[in-house]
Amino acid sequence: MKKINFPFAHKLALSMIVLIVSGMLLLGGLIIHDQNNLLEKQMHSYAKILIHQLAASATEGLLTSDTLNMDVLVKNIAQNKEILGIAFYSDEKQQKSSNGLIPASLDFPDSVNKVSTILWQPPLSDTKAEKSIIQNVFFSTNLPFLSYIGSINYQDVIIGYVLLTFDQSLFIQARNKTLYTIVITTVILIIFSIILAFFLGKHLSRPIDDLLHASHAISKGDYKTPFDESRDDEFGILMQSMNIMADGLLRKESVEKALSRYVSPTVAQEILGNLKSINLGGEQVNASVLFVDIIGYTKLSQTMKPEKMNQLLNEYFSLISQAANIYGGHVDKFIGDCVMLVFGVPKADEQHSYQAILCALLIQKIISNLNQQRIAKNQIHVDFHIAVNSGLMLAGNMGSEQRMEYTVIGDAVNLAARIASYTQNNEVIIPESMLERPGIKENFDLEKKESVQIRGHEQAVTLYQVNSCKNKNQLNLTQNMNSLMSADFNEK
Known part of the structure; x- marks a missing residue:
C-alpha cells in the first residue's frame, strides 16, 4: 500500500x-x-x-x-x-x-x-x-x-x-x-483561522478517511466494512457505490469458497481468473497423478449403513485432501471409494513427481495412524491401494458446453489407476518409468516388485514399492502427519 x-x-x-x-x-x-x-x-x-x-x-x-x-x-x-x-x-x-x-x-x-x-x-x-x-x-x-x-x-x-x-x-x-x-x-x-482550518479540514476530509480505511480493509479481503450512506452529498453516492462493490466482492469470495469445495482452490482461481476463456479442450502437460483406493469397499458397503459409510469416507478423504495441499497437489475428483490427486497442474511444478510420492508416503502414515485410533475405539478401519505415476497427459475442461469439469486424462492417468490394484495394504507403488524422474532414486528407499501385464500395454510394467524417504523429509512427513491429525482431532 x-x-x-x-x-x-x-x-x-x-x-x-x-x-x-x-x-x-x-x-x-x-x-x-x-x-x-x-x-x-x-x-x-x-x-x-x-x-x-x-x-x-x-x-x-x-x-x-x-x-x-x-x-x-x-x-x-x-x-x-x-x-x-x-x-x-x-x-x-x-x-x-x-x-x-x-x-x-x-x-x-x-x-x-x-x-x-x-x-x-x-x-x-x-x-x-x-x-x-x-x-x-x-x-x-x-x-x-x-x-x-x-x-x-x-x-x-x-x-x-x-x-x-x-x-x-x-x-x-x-x-x-x-x-x-x-x-x-x-x-x-x-x-484562529489556522486552527479553524485544520478542524474544518479534518472534519470535511472525514468521509475520505472512511473511504481510505474501508479501501484498505477491502484490499486485505475484509468486505464487511459498511459505509454510512445517510449522507446526501457526493460522498454519500460514492459510499453507496463502495458498499455495492464490497457486496459484489463478498459474493465473489463466497462463490470462490463454494467453488473450492467442488474443485481445488487452484482450479477455482484459474476458472474465476479466466471467465471469458472457459472453453472445452485442454493442453498437454507433464504432471503426476496419485490414486488412493479403498481395499474391499464393495463388501464393506454391504455391511455398513450408508450414513456410517459416508462418515468413514469423509474422515479419511478429508485428511487425504489436506495432505495433497501440503505438497502442491489437489483433489481432481472423488470416484466412489477412490480419490484421484493431481500434481503439476494447473500450476506447473518441475518437482511434481517428487512431491506426489512424498504426498503418497504422508497419506500412508495418516492411514496407519487413523486406523490405530479407530481400532482403539473399536471402530471399523480400512486399508488403501496407493499408486503414483507421472507422464504426459491432457489437462483442461472436459465434458460438454452445458456441463464440464477441469481434469486430466491420458495413458499415464490410466496406468496409475490400473497399477493401484496390485498393491497390498497401504503400500505405495510406482512404475519403473518414474525412476528416471529427477530426485526419485536419490531420495526414496525403493524395492523392486513384480512385473505385471497391464491392459493396453504390450510390454509388462515393472512395479516398485516406495518404503520411505532417505533424507530429512522422513522427519517432515512425521511432523506433517502429527499436525494434520492434531488439527483433525481439534475440529472434532
Whole structure:
C-alpha cells in the first residue's frame, strides 16, 4: 500500500489557510491604507479650519497694523502642544509676528482661501525641534515637519498670511496605534483561522478517511466494512457505490469458497481468473497423478449403513485432501471409494513427481495412524491401494458446453489407476518409468516388485514399492502427519 506523505486533510487545511491569510493580509492592507488617508484628511481639515479661524482673528490687526493683537494670538496658539510654530505675514510677505519652528523656504498661496502644505526638515537648533524629532523616532529620526500657510483675506483681497507648523508625532501615534490594532487583530484572526482550518479540514476530509480505511480493509479481503450512506452529498453516492462493490466482492469470495469445495482452490482461481476463456479442450502437460483406493469397499458397503459409510469416507478423504495441499497437489475428483490427486497442474511444478510420492508416503502414515485410533475405539478401519505415476497427459475442461469439469486424462492417468490394484495394504507403488524422474532414486528407499501385464500395454510394467524417504523429509512427513491429525482431532 502506497504511503501517504501529505494527507488530504492537511492539503485542504493548507489551502484554506492560504486563502484566509491572503484575504486577511489584503483586507488589513486596505484598512491601513484607508486609515492613513482618513487621518491625513482629518489633519489637513483640522489645519485649514484653524488657519481660517486665525485669519479671521488677525484681519483687524493686519488692517490697523496692530502687532500687539497678533502677538497675543501667537502667544495663545503657541501654548497648544500640537503646534510647533506660528507666524503672521503681511501681504508683502514680511513677517509680523512669530513663535516656534518656521520653515526657511515658504510657498505663499497665490489665491484667496488657498492653503499650501510645506514638508521641511529643520536644523536641530532649538530644543523644541529636537524634542519633537526624538518623539517621532518610530519611523525615522529625520521625520520632516509639516507646515500649512494660508491667506488672510478682506473682501476677497489678500492682506496677509498665517503659517502653522504642526507636530506630526500625534498623527504618527494615531497611525501607529491603528496599525498596531489592525496587525494584532489580523494576527489573532489568522491564528484562529489556522486552527479553524485544520478542524474544518479534518472534519470535511472525514468521509475520505472512511473511504481510505474501508479501501484498505477491502484490499486485505475484509468486505464487511459498511459505509454510512445517510449522507446526501457526493460522498454519500460514492459510499453507496463502495458498499455495492464490497457486496459484489463478498459474493465473489463466497462463490470462490463454494467453488473450492467442488474443485481445488487452484482450479477455482484459474476458472474465476479466466471467465471469458472457459472453453472445452485442454493442453498437454507433464504432471503426476496419485490414486488412493479403498481395499474391499464393495463388501464393506454391504455391511455398513450408508450414513456410517459416508462418515468413514469423509474422515479419511478429508485428511487425504489436506495432505495433497501440503505438497502442491489437489483433489481432481472423488470416484466412489477412490480419490484421484493431481500434481503439476494447473500450476506447473518441475518437482511434481517428487512431491506426489512424498504426498503418497504422508497419506500412508495418516492411514496407519487413523486406523490405530479407530481400532482403539473399536471402530471399523480400512486399508488403501496407493499408486503414483507421472507422464504426459491432457489437462483442461472436459465434458460438454452445458456441463464440464477441469481434469486430466491420458495413458499415464490410466496406468496409475490400473497399477493401484496390485498393491497390498497401504503400500505405495510406482512404475519403473518414474525412476528416471529427477530426485526419485536419490531420495526414496525403493524395492523392486513384480512385473505385471497391464491392459493396453504390450510390454509388462515393472512395479516398485516406495518404503520411505532417505533424507530429512522422513522427519517432515512425521511432523506433517502429527499436525494434520492434531488439527483433525481439534475440529472434532
